[in-house]
Amino acid sequence: MGKRNREKTESGMINNENEISKSLKESLLRIEEAFKDCPDLIKRKVFLNNSTEGCILYLKGIVNIDLVQRDFINPILSLKEENLTDITILGSVSASNVDCYYDFSSIITDILSGFAVFLIDGRPFAVVCKLDKYEIRSIQEPETEKNVRGPHEGFRETIESNMATLRRKIKNNNLKFKLIKVGTTMNQTVSIAYIEDIADMNLLEELNNKIEGINYDGLIPIGYIEQFITDFKLSPFPQYLATERPDKAVAGLLEGRFVIMQEGTPVVLIAPVSFFSFFQALDDYSTNWMAGSLIRTIRLLGAMLAIFLPALYIAITSFHYFMVPLDLLVPLAESRAKVPFSPIVEALILEVTLEMLREASIRLPTYIGISIGVVGGLVIGQAAVAAGIVSDLFIIIVAVTAIASFIIPSYDMGLAIRFIRFIFILSSAVFGIVGVVVSTIMLIAHLVVLESLGQPYFQPVVPLRIKDLKDVMVRVPLELLRKRPDQGNPNNDRRGR
Amino acid sequence: MIEEVGRMLDHKHQITSRQLFVFIIAVQIGIGILTLPSILVQIAGHDAWISIIMGGIISSFILVIIMLLLKRYKDKSILEINSVLYGKHIGGILNILIIVYSFVAAILGIRIFTNVIKVSTLKLTPPTVLTFFILIPTIYLIWYGLKAICRFVNILLVIYSLVIIFLLLIYKDFRFTFLMPVGGSGIKPITMAIIPSLFGFLGIELVAIIYPNITDKENAMKYALAANLFTMVFFLIVTIFTTGFYGEVMLKQLEYPLFSISRSYKAPIVERIDLFFVAFWFPAMASSLRNYLFSSFYSINEVFNIKKRGKVLFIFYIVAVLVSRIPKDQAHTNQFLEILNLLGIGIMGYLCISYLFSFVNKRGVGIK
Structure with a gap:
């Protein structure tokens, strides 16, 4: 509420008059009005050596007060009367980030972004100095994007x-x-x-x-x-x-x-990024290229399994059971015989439980997370089969799907694939293998249409860029990756001289 | 509705000549090839492949004439050429004829596609529901325009190569003696079979509709001819293979030889590999009818200058599905198909005549 009022008065002030008035009292009044109910605004009145009145304003907690005192206030207080014109002040203050403003609105934004502002009676300007100090987190490795051979630092909040x-x-x-x-x-x-x-x-x-x-x-x-x-x-x-x-x-x-x-x-x-950027990790580049390619291929395979496996299971068990080889058909039929539900219900029960388990484990602290794992593992793994709610084979499929979807390095892409999996499951439950095929076509059509910042999303594959294919499924040795990919539309596409 | 903006929608119909190549292939290979070998063998016996080569050569000539006609009029499609060449009224009627032709071709494609799915995989699903479902990607791509369609059909090249690889898997049962003696059926049956083999090459006439959207027109002729030759080679491989595999007597009996041949391979682990084969062929069939459907929708937009594309497309979708249920059964569909094929040949002939006529009536020639 207080924030909203401030917004209003501030914009009202700007419209009336944007100049800083010569009288300190008037300026302070206006600032006070703008910062009504803001107890973190500190005003400190000082007298310069010729008894001219001045005032320092800053917000508590985001300004490094020690440095402000040493490098900003002290030099100003020791100035002589005739030196109190704008340019000389800037010259004699030892802090590095000093500036001078004549308009009112920039003072307000400056105070809000951690500046210390100094107003002098009889002068139509303000001297500002950026000496901010936020409490920030130390550098840590991002929890969700760990790697083995790269640097272990992450970005921070500022x-x-x-x-x-x-x-x-x-x-x-x-x-x-x-x-x-x-x-x-x-x-x-x-x-x-x-x-x-x-x-x-x-x-x-x-x-x-x-x-x-x-x-x-x-x-x-x-x-x-x-x-x-x-x-x-x-x-x-x-x-x-x-x-x-x-x-x-x-x-x-x-x-x-x-x-x-x-x-x-x-x-x-x-x-802009392509679809395949989401399957790349820095470790692919920092290790041997053969191993990197293998891992890369496994990731893409994992994404495909995560999308197709449950859908194919449902399609085959509910429509095309004759596609299963006889040796597997008998045990499958045996385990399915105990289950009273149709494959789609069976699949939804297990998939939804798994998604809930996954969602729960994100928010919970680690020590409870372990017990979640035990509950999930026992209940889903053993009891569900014993109680005849799901079949053995489907447990394996769900487990493989879950593992496959965990190996995608990007959380966003993982989410997308989880979402798509449900669409595939539903359409395969209604139309069998035709549902899987039509969904696949729809998926490819969508990927082909999609763009990231105006650049084709499915880039090196469709539209085909043969030279960029060196970095999709396989990651060729770095000596051969001499050209930058086309995706970013680079000006000079040669890496190195 | 949430607005979707992107560079894709700004130039949604612009394609390169290379994309024209895949467009033509996608239109030609798909539905026709399913029945082509058995139809040709019924007429020309084991020499059906000779008819395909001749059909390919003739269709290439027709394609050259169509491209020459379009080149004479620079940036115009056949829809605009019609009104320039034949005047407003006759041109208008011809335009509507083109729209009807491409629409009916798409409809019959949809119908055959649904029938194939029904026969091969889903026997009990209501066909109308099935048709609605299988057309979703098609309508989606049509909404995003020609560029999206052409980008998509690139994946068909993978499917075609998978078919060739599959044929290689069963090469052991291929018998050359089934193809001997070359030319043994006599000249008359072979020439008789040229007309049905031309049906397989139908689709090149769509170039006349989409021609203005090609960005590098100087290469268009080269790529279009290459596409036609690609199709010919593909037809040739499939026909020779099915003839050599089944022999002419057996082949005559088969409805879809390409699908039957997939049943003859016994794969390890997976039983009934043919279902996968059929499933892989679905996108190829869908692309074939999609290009016709797109051409007719595009022509409607051009001729009637439609503003609300979304609504019209939705109505178009529903009408297409419902109309595709009009033929009573497979036999009825085939009767329609025969008429359509003749109509297609007629359209090709009419395009060739237009080329000749453009030398008589020189209005609008070579003007941008």
């Missing part, structure tokens, strides 16, 4: 430290950041990182326009941005690659892609 992380990794002045303000209430900063001599500037323009066009009060996690700028909203597939790993972001930048970072979230988005 945008400055994330930008610094990228800068530290890419020591090149061509690494640029484009800053955009989003969130009409929250006033957040979004930054698009790109490497100027690689990335396509038209795409940057497009992305920039999209983000600037977001009209929403606050974007809490970066998924908000993702959903606002997605072209194909009726698609289960993620069209931007979300990651917490700086090394992944760097790899994306080097391929001419853009990295979207947002204040307040450790997750960044990489765009």
Whole structure:
């Protein structure tokens, strides 16, 4: 409530008069009105050495008060009367991040973003100094994206430290950041990182326009941005690659892609990406290429199993049982004979239970998570078969499906595949193998139509780019990966000189 | 409804010549090939493959003439050429005829497709429901336009190669003596079989409708001819193989030789591999009818200048499904098909005549 009032008065003030008045009292009154009911605003009146009145304003908790005192207040207090013009003040303050403003609205935004503001009676300007200190998390390895041979650091919640992380990794002045303000209430900063001599500037323009066009009060996690700028909203597939790993972001930048970072979230988005980007992990590149290719192939196979296996089971058991070889048909019939439900009901019972189990294990603390595993394992594994609710074979299928869907490195893609699996299950229950085929065609048609930031999503396969196929199923040795992929539409596609 | 925007929708119909190649292949290979070998063998005996080669050569000539006609009029499709060449009224009637032809071709394709599914996999599902279901991807792709369709049909190349690989698996039972003596059936039956073999090549006439959307028109002729030759080679392989596998006497009896041949392979682990084979062939059949359906929808849009594409497509979808239920049974469908095939040959002939006529009436020639 208080926030909303502040918003109103602030915008009202801007419309009336945007200049800072010469009288300190008047300025303070206006600031006080803007920050009504904000106890974290600290006002400290001081007297300069010729008894001119001044006032320092900052927000408690986001300003490093020790540094402000030493490097900002002390030098100003020791200034002489005739030096109190704007430019000389800036010169004699020892803090590095000092600026001078004449308009009222930027003072308000500056106070809100961790500046210390100094107002002097009789002067129509304010001196501001950025010496902020947020409490931030230490660098940790992202829980959901662990790897074996890469660096073990992750992004953090502040945008400055994330930008610094990228800068530290890419020591090149061509690494640029484009800053955009989003969130009409929250006033957040979004930054698009790109490497100027690689990335396509038209795409940057497009992305920039999209983000600037977001009209929403606050974007809490970066998924908000993702959903606002997605072209194909009726698609289960993620069209931007979300990651917490700086090394992944760097790899994306080097391929001419853009990295979207947002204040307040450790997750960044990489765009444009292809369907196959979601199956790549940095370990594929940091290990031997043969092993990397094997793992990559297994991942894609896993995704296919996770989609098709339960659907094929249902199609075959309910419509085309004659496709099962005789040796397997007898045990299958035996175990199915004990189950009173049709295959689809059986499948839904088990799949839904498994999804619930998975959802529960995300939120619960680890020590309860273990007991969930025991309950799930025992109940689903043993008791369900013994009670005659599901058949043995289907338990195996569900288990294989679950394991297969766990190996997809991206959480978003995992979600998409879980969702698609249910569509496949339902259509195969109604139309058998025809349902599976039609769903597959629909899936491929959708992937072919889909775009990520205007670039084809299914890129190296359809439309076919033979040179990019070297990095899809197999990952050829790095010496042969001399060209950047076409996906990011890079300016110069040669890696290295 | 949520707006979906993307570069895909901006230039949704623009294709390259290479995509024209797959478009033509997809239209030709699909439904016709299922019955083609047995129909040809009934007329020309074991020399059916010679008829296919001749059919391929003749259809290539027709294709060249169609491309020349389109080249004369630069950026125009046959729908615009008609009104320039024959005047507004006759041109309009011809346009409607083209729309009806491509629509009926699509409808019969849908009907045959449904029948095949019904016979091979789902015997009890109500056919109307089945038709609604199997057309979903088709309608989806038509909504996204020609580019999406052409991107999609790329995967058919994989399916065709799978069929060839499958034929290689059972090469042991292939007997060359079934094909001997070459030309033994006599010249008359072989020439008689050229007309039905031409039916298999139907589909090249659709180039006349989509031609303005090709971005690199200078290569279009090359790729279109290559596509026709690809189809010919594929037909040739399948016909020679089925003849050499079954012999002409047996082959005459079979309804769908391509599916029957898949039943003869005994795979390890999986029983009844033929069901997989049939399932793999579904996309090929669907693509064939999809291209006709798209052409007719596209022509309707062009001729009647439709604004609300979504609504019209939805109505189109429902009408297509319902109309496809009109033929009473398989025999009735085949009667329609015979008429349609003749109509298709007629359309080809009419395109060739138009080319000649364009030298008489030179209005609009070569103007962009």
